[in-house]
Amino acid sequence: MSGRFVRSSKYRHVFGRPTRKEQCYDNLRISRNAWDTNLVKANPQYVSVNWEASGGGAFAVIPIGEKGRLPEHIPLFRGHTSVVLDTDWSPFNDSLIASGSDDGKAFLWKVPADFRVRAEEGEELKDIAPVGKLTGHSRKVGHVLFNPAADGVLATSSGDYTIKIWDVEAGSPKLTLKHGDIVQGLSWSANGSLMVTTSRDKKLRMWDVRQEKPAHVGPGHAGAKNSRVTWMGEHDRVATTGFSRMSDRQLGLWDVRKPSEPMDGFERLDSISGVCMPFWDDGTQCLYLAGRGDGNIRYFEYQNDRFEYLSEYKSSEPQRGLAFLPKRGVNVHENEVMRAFKTVNDSYIEPISFIVPRRAEVFQDDIYPPAVGLKPAMSASEWFGGKEGIPPKIDLAAVYAGEGPIEVSSDYKPPARDPSPRAPSPSKKAPETESAPEPISALKGPPPSMNEQTASIKDLASKYHDDGEASSEDDSSFEEVTKPTDRSSQPHTAPGPSAQSSLSATTPRTMGEALPSANDKTGDLDKVSQMAASQSTSSQIKSQAESISGHKPEPLAEQLPQPPTSVGGEQQPELQARLAEIKGLLEQQNKMMSAQNETIEALRSQVDRLRAQI
Numbered sequence: 001m002s003g004r005f006v007r008s009s010k011y012r013h014v015f016g017r018p019t020r021k022e023q024c025y026d027n028l029r030i031s032r033n034a035w036d037t038n039l040v041k042a043n044p045q046y047v048s049v050n051w052e053a054s055g056g057g058a059f060a061v062i063p064i065g066e067k068g069r070l071p072e073h074i075p076l077f078r079g080h081t082s083v084v085l086d087t088d089w090s091p092f093n094d095s096l097i098a099s100g101s102d103d104g105k106a107f108l109w110k111v112p113a114d115f116r117v118r119a120e121e122g123e124e125l126k127d128i129a130p131v132g133k134l135t136g137h138s139r140k141v142g143h144v145l146f147n148p149a150a151d152g153v154l155a156t157s158s159g160d161y162t163i164k165i166w167d168v169e170a171g172s173p174k175l176t177l178k179h180g181d182i183v184q185g186l187s188w189s190a191n192g193s194l195m196v197t198t199s200r201d202k203k204l205r206m207w208d209v210r211q212e213k214p215a216h217v218g219p220g221h222a223g224a225k226n227s228r229v230t231w232m233g234e235h236d237r238v239a240t241t242g243f244s245r246m247s248d249r250q251l252g253l254w255d256v257r258k259p260s261e262p263m264d265g266f267e268r269l270d271s272i273s274g275v276c277m278p279f280w281d282d283g284t285q286c287l288y289l290a291g292r293g294d295g296n297i298r299y300f301e302y303q304n305d306r307f308e309y310l311s312e313y314k315s316s317e318p319q320r321g322l323a324f325l326p327k328r329g330v331n332v333h334e335n336e337v338m339r340a341f342k343t344v345n346d347s348y349i350e351p352i353s354f355i356v357p358r359r360a361e362v363f364q365d366d367i368y369p370p371a372v373g374l375k376p377a378m379s380a381s382e383w384f385g386g387k388e389g390i391p392p393k394i395d396l397a398a399v400y401a402g403e404g405p406i407e408v409s410s411d412y413k414p415p416a417r418d419p420s421p422r423a424p425s426p427s428k429k430a431p432e433t434e435s436a437p438e439p440i441s442a443l444k445g446p447p448p449s450m451n452e453q454t455a456s457i458k459d460l461a462s463k464y465h466d467d468g469e470a471s472s473e474d475d476s477s478f479e480e481v482t483k484p485t486d487r488s489s490q491p492h493t494a495p496g497p498s499a500q501s502s503l504s505a506t507t508p509r510t511m512g513e514a515l516p517s518a519n520d521k522t523g524d525l526d527k528v529s530q531m532a533a534s535q536s537t538s539s540q541i542k543s544q545a546e547s548i549s550g551h552k553p554e555p556l557a558e559q560l561p562q563p564p565t566s567v568g569g570e571q572q573p574e575l576q577a578r579l580a581e582i583k584g585l586l587e588q589q590n591k592m593m594s595a596q597n598e599t600i601e602a603l604r605s606q607v608d609r610l611r612a613q614i
Contacts, residue, residue: 007308010356010367011284011301014337016313017353025062026069026348029053030321033102035085035142036184036226036275036292039321040349041097042341043089044329046111047349048097049321050084051076057084057101058127062349064329066117074117075125077109088144091326092151092376092391098168099130100141106156108132108168134166136173143183149192149391150383151376157183163197165209167380174384175212179205185228187238190282191377191388194256196238198227204240206259210386216259221250221266226275232302233282234390239307241276241289244268249276251289251300253307263305269298279324283369284337286310290322297322297340297352313352317344327371332400335364363400370395370408 030039031050040049044064051058057080062070082102090096095111107130119125139159147153152168159182165175181201188195194215195207204220207213221227223243231238236256244250249269252262269276274293281288287307290297295315300307321343330336331353338354356367370393377389394405 007303009301009303009308009310011286011310011337013357014286014299014310014354015357016297016340017355018315019351019353021348023067024344024348024350025067027072028060028070028346028348030343030346031083032346033083033085035102035140037086037142037321038277038323039343040323040341041087041089042323042325042329043094044326045094046089046097047323047341048087048089049343049349050087052346053078056081057103059084059087059099061097061111061115061128062117063115071118073125075115076127077130078127079107079109079130080105082140085140086143088146088154090146090151091148091372092374094374098144098146098154100144100156102140104135104137104139104141104158106134106137106141106144106154106166108134132168132171134168134171134173136164137162143186145186145188147192147383148188148190148372149377149389150380151378152380153192153383155186155188155195157186157197161199163195167384169380175209177207177209177212177214184226185230185240187229187231189231190234191390192383193388194231196229196231196256198229198240198242200226202227204229204254204259206256210384218260221252223247223250225273228276228278230278230280230287232280232287235302237302237305239278239280239287241269241278247271247273249291251276251307253305267307277322279322279340281324281327281338283327283371284367286338288324288338288340290319290340290342292320293318295319299354313354317342317350319343320346328373328394328396328399328405332363332368332396335367337367363397365397368396368400373405373407375407 025047028049029052031052033050037050040047042048042064046064047062049060049062051060053076056078058076058078060074060076062074077097077099080099080101080103084099084101086100088098090098095113097109097111098106099109100106109128110131112128115128116125134154134156137156137158137160141156141158143155143157145155147155154166154168155163156166157163161179161181161183163177163179163183163186164173165177166173177195177197179197179199179201180203181199183197183199185198186195187197193209195209197205197207198220199205202220202222204216204218205214206216208215220240221242222245225243225247227240227242229238229240238254238256238259240252240254240262242250242252244266248271250266251269252266253264254262269289272291272294274291277290277292279288279290280286285302286299287302288297288299295318296312298312299310301310302308319342323341325339325341327338330339334353335356335358336353337356340352340354342350342352344350356364358364372391373394375392377391378387392407392409395408398404398406
């Protein structure tokens with residue numbers, strides 16, 4: 001048996017919806033620096049983007065609602081003496097952002113409460129200065145990344161082959177992770193105790209961060225181009241993207257407990273040369289892959305320890321940078337599960353909404369599990385002291401209802417829906433069927449056989465047989481049914497009463513006529529019995545077969561029998577009316593068929609003319 005089985009998934013039909021140019025963030029000067037970074041980061045209130053600025057490095061912060069064309073001059077976040085390479089928002093404070101620069105420093109910034117990018121008439125907006133400076137690297141700081149569980153813990157990677165873990169409040173590095181080459185990608189685990197990194201030496205490293213030693217060092221992607229990595233939320237799995245020796249883009253799934261090789265090997269994606277940026281969504285268990293230099297975003301669902309391909313968002317506009325919004329910032333009223341911010345032509349940022357198509361206008365709790373909120377699991381001092389934990393989560397149903405975020409435990413699971421009201425089991429329907437059985441129709445069952453019909457007719461005919469008196473053919477009230485002759489050579493003769501009885505018993509009734517009553521059925525049986533008495537069933541069947549084989553089709557009106565007469569010569573009014581009605585119906589059918597034939601001939605001639613013209 002062959003067939004195609006479709007995997008069941010709630011996200012199989014997720015699609016990416018682009019935004020019109022008028023609703024994008026336009027008139028930007030995005031940095032053209034060649035460093036491999038995402039260029040843009042986002043949270044529910046602001047979007048940050050690396051800026052192409054002169055006289056030192058800078059980046060811009062745009063309120064999430066300031067869409068459209070921005071002014072020529074907007075307030076920038078200035079302070080670095082060289083180009084800004086990366087930024088990252090604090091997961092527990094939407095106004096706190098960190099930046100890394102080519103000058104070897106990492107700065108902390110605070111977005112003012114009254115921050116605006118559009119100045120009123122006669123007003124001059126000032127640039128924003130940093131609130132903290134983290135110095136300790138000897139070369140450029142290429143990546144900055146906040147701890148997802150502890151408040152005020154920041155990781156920075158540098159060209160000096162190290163990653164430093166900072167206590168933001170103290171402003172000093174507490175831990176240092178040494179590598180053998182430049183770090184190309186890093187990602188925290190969900191509880192903030194572990195870290196995975198990729199580097200230019202083609203090694204994949206798993207770190208127990210507070211031990212400052214790698215728990216595992218093994219080979220990663222074999223290609224010479226950059227490799228990226230992301231920790232898959234609360235799973236003990238990581239996903240990597242990179243290149244093979246033949247420069248094919250690859251996707252790898254790794255088990256943290258057995259990281260010597262990827263699970264089921266590397267999966268080949270394509271042969272495009274741009275670096276593939278991975279993004280993990282813990283709510284939908286989906287992985288999004290966006291390539292630098294191409295406009296497509298493909299997404300996979302993680303299920304049964306493998307990535308199942310879902311679909312791909314395609315665009316003709318290539319992207320150099322991409323960022324995704326945290327789950328607490330998506331539009332739950334439109335079934336939006338993710339929102340991406342894509343840089344286009346280094347001049348504007350386009351939001352892309354990934355939506356689950358559904359008709360229901362209520363909260364969809366099956367696609368919106370609780371998401372991480374603004375409350376951390378621990379402070380920086382507690383984390384450096386060895387504490388672990390998952391941050392508390394918020395119920396998105398309260399956000400849908402317009403209420404404030406309601407905090408739930410980190411291991412909270414929404415109650416499963418009870419499918420019994422929608423699909424009751426057959427066992428519940430069985431008693432109802434037994435208590436109220438439907439009456440069985442008399443017409444149900446197999447039809448009687450030919451032998452049974454013949455025996456039944458003979459039994460009925462014997463009831464009218466008179467043993468005391470012998471009736472002759474001349475005294476009988478029935479005419480002899482002779483063998484049918486060819487109508488083309490013999491004149492038409494009126495059938496006898498027995499044929500009239502057979503005709504009346506087999507004539508189809510019109511839709512307006514009622515079904516025959518019990519009395520009518522008794523009369524029909526009497527007539528059938530009389531036919532059986534005058535002629536045997538076998539001779540009737542033989543004569544009918546010979547009539548059909550030698551009969552030539554004639555118009556329906558000519559096949560109608562003449563009105564029958566009784567033995568005394570008087571016409572039977574009921575049969576005459578019935579036959580007249582049938583004759584009228586057949587004449588009406590003949591007219592309709594003639595009209596249809598004329599229409600067909602007209603259409604056929606028209607087709608012939610069109611063919612001749614062609």
